[in-house]
Amino acid sequence: MNTPLARSLVVALIAIGLGGPSGATPHTPTDDQTVVATLPGTTAARRQARQLARQVHALGTSPAALPAALQLARAAIDRFRRDGDPREIGVARAALTPWWTQAAPPPAVRLLRASILQTQHDFGPALTDLDALIASPQAPLPLQAQAELIRLALLQAQGRLEDARLGCERLGSARYATLGDSVQLPAAVCAAELASLMGDEGRGARELAALAAKVTPQSDPGTAAWLALVQGELAERRGDPAALGLFERALQLQPEAYTRAALADWLLDRQRHAEVLRLSDIPLEDLPDSLLLRRAIALKRLGDPRAAAAADLLGQRLDATRERGDTTHRREQARYLLELRGQPQAALPLALANWAVQKEPADARLLLDCANAAGQPQAARDVLRHLRVYHQRDVRLTAALAAPAPTPAPVPER
Numbered sequence: 001m002n003t004p005l006a007r008s009l010v011v012a013l014i015a016i017g018l019g020g021p022s023g024a025t026p027h028t029p030t031d032d033q034t035v036v037a038t039l040p041g042t043t044a045a046r047r048q049a050r051q052l053a054r055q056v057h058a059l060g061t062s063p064a065a066l067p068a069a070l071q072l073a074r075a076a077i078d079r080f081r082r083d084g085d086p087r088e089i090g091v092a093r094a095a096l097t098p099w100w101t102q103a104a105p106p107p108a109v110r111l112l113r114a115s116i117l118q119t120q121h122d123f124g125p126a127l128t129d130l131d132a133l134i135a136s137p138q139a140p141l142p143l144q145a146q147a148e149l150i151r152l153a154l155l156q157a158q159g160r161l162e163d164a165r166l167g168c169e170r171l172g173s174a175r176y177a178t179l180g181d182s183v184q185l186p187a188a189v190c191a192a193e194l195a196s197l198m199g200d201e202g203r204g205a206r207e208l209a210a211l212a213a214k215v216t217p218q219s220d221p222g223t224a225a226w227l228a229l230v231q232g233e234l235a236e237r238r239g240d241p242a243a244l245g246l247f248e249r250a251l252q253l254q255p256e257a258y259t260r261a262a263l264a265d266w267l268l269d270r271q272r273h274a275e276v277l278r279l280s281d282i283p284l285e286d287l288p289d290s291l292l293l294r295r296a297i298a299l300k301r302l303g304d305p306r307a308a309a310a311a312d313l314l315g316q317r318l319d320a321t322r323e324r325g326d327t328t329h330r331r332e333q334a335r336y337l338l339e340l341r342g343q344p345q346a347a348l349p350l351a352l353a354n355w356a357v358q359k360e361p362a363d364a365r366l367l368l369d370c371a372n373a374a375g376q377p378q379a380a381r382d383v384l385r386h387l388r389v390y391h392q393r394d395v396r397l398t399a400a401l402a403a404p405a406p407t408p409a410p411v412p413e414r
Contacts, residue, residue, distance in 0.1 A: 066106060069095045073112050080119075084257030084288035086328075089119050104132070107139040111147055118154050121328045121357055126154060145176050145183045152190055156197075159359025161390050165194050185211065185223065189230060196234045197361075199391025204234055217253055225254035229262070236266055237361060239395035257288050264294040265362075269396070273298040284313050289332050292317075297339050300411050311340045311411040330354035334366055342410035344373035352379065359386060361394050368400040373407040 072095035080088035093116050099105035100113065110129050117126035133139045133147040148171045155164040172187035188211055196204025212227040232246030247263040264276045276298035280291045287295065292314050299307035314336055321329050330350045337347035351370040355363050364383045371380035387397065 065098065066109070069098070070108055070112070077112070077115065081258075082256055084261075084290055086119075089116055092116055107133060107136065107143050111143055111150075114147065115150055118150060119328075123154055123158065123357075127151065130154070141176065142179060142182075145171065145179055148176075149186055149190075156194070157358045157360055159386060161194060161198055165191070165198070168194060185215075189227065193230055193234070196237070197390065197392060199393070201234065201238055201393060205231070205238070208234065221253045225250045225256075225259070228253065229259055232266075233262065233361075236262075237394040237396070257290055261290040261294060264291065264298075268294060268297060268301075271301070273302050277302075284310055289314065289317055289329065293332055293336060293340075296411070300340060300408075307340075307411050311336075314340070327353070327357075330357075331363065331366060334370060338366075338370055338373060339408050340411050342408050344370055344375075344407050348374045348376065348379060355382065361392075361397070364394075365396050365400060368397060372400065 073092040076088040076091035076095065080086065080092070092112065093100065096105075096109055096113060096116075099109045102109075104110070105113065110133055114126045114129035114133070117123075117129070130147045130151045134144050134151070136144075139147070148167060152164050152167045152171065155161075155167060168187055168190040171190065172184060176183045176187075189208065192204045192207035192211065194204075195201075195207070208227065208231050212224070212231060215224045215227060217224040228246045228250035232243045232250060235241075235243035235246055243266055244263075247259065247266060251259045251263060260279055264279055267273070267275045267279070276294055280287060280295040280298075284292060284295075292310060296307055296310035296314055299310055314332075318329060318333050318336060322333070331354050334347040334350035334354060337343045337350065348370045351363075351367040355367045364386065367380045367383050371377050383397075386392070
């Protein structure tokens with residue numbers, strides 16, 4: 001789940017806020033050595049993570065274990081947001097192991113559990129946890145507000161936009177007024193973004209611009225980056241070239257994997273492939289799947305022989321993910337088959353399965369592209385229904401409907 005709202009929630013919870021995918025399945029480590037065995041970062045960071053993991057395992061479910069477990073889980077989620085490595089979600093889940101199966105764990109654990117479940121597309125149990133927190137008299141009001149935010153992002157990703165709109169209204173109500181801008185600002189951004197996704201792009205753009213003017217990068221770079229990202233995605237849907245500057249601003253303020261991938265997609269759509277390569281110019285094995293996919297596409301379109309190595313590595317990662325039973329990478333798997341292997345017939349079922357779970361603009365475009373390339377445009381009829389119901393307008397979807405792209409030629413395998 002990759003809405004800008006979802007990513008803002010990592011900010012809220014770390015201070016948690018769906019990211020982007022990476023090169024490994026979100027495996028749950030079983031001991032403190034496994035927790036940090038293959039994670040990026042400095043030696044000091046790994047040492048600290050190992051020490052915290054040992055504390056958690058030693059203390060079990062005692063009250064003394066909770067602060068260390070929460071610290072370890074939040075730090076892992078923060079790294080996931082920054083680097084896009086889903087192994088960090090496994091680290092976060094491992095930190096919460098003593099409480100994971102409890103029906104009603106401590107509120108802070110339940111909030112993080114809901115966020116992890118959301119990231120793993122286990123939306124039903126995540127909603128159960130979130131609704132319970134919002135209704136619980138034992139949960140502190142700030143934590144309930146964070147639960148509201150995660151719930152909104154989840155509903156938005158599922159395409160339940162009217163439910164999300166009502167949730168925005170509740171978040172902006174008198175119930176949370178005492179929390180000030182820490183809640184009122186996300187509520188206002190949520191309302192503006194949803195307006196733009198429900199046929200009122202002009203209102204959404206105006207309100208987002210007004211909100212962005214109130215936040216300076218010096219005082220709050222994270223929020224400024226988030227607002228620039230939301231504005232950039234709206235500008236991209238409208239075909240406004242200002243999207244480039246907004247994406248670049250967001251990336252400069254907060255260099256996260258999702259933002260880098262969003263900018264790469266904007267560049268790919270404009271055949272600026274060399275710039276995509278500069279954006280992802282690190283060793284292939286260090287790239288998260290989201291960037292490895294886009295780098296491989298750029299290399300292929302440039303006719304660069306390095307495309308084969310990038311596509312093969314991505315294929316190996318996706319195969320491993322599928323063998324482990326992880327279904328959260330269907331979007332990447334479908335795009336890989338369509339754009340790098342030239343197999344639209346194989347990509348279409350994955351795009352359909354992905355659409356059944358999440359209905360963001362990127363998911364709509366993917367299903368349209370796969371259905372058209374497979375010669376089965378009727379397979380995307382639910383996308384058209386969704387666009388009609390919510391009066392959504394997106395120049396990328398309009399282009400896909402008007403002039404379906406031909407099936408890309410496959411990258412030769414090495």
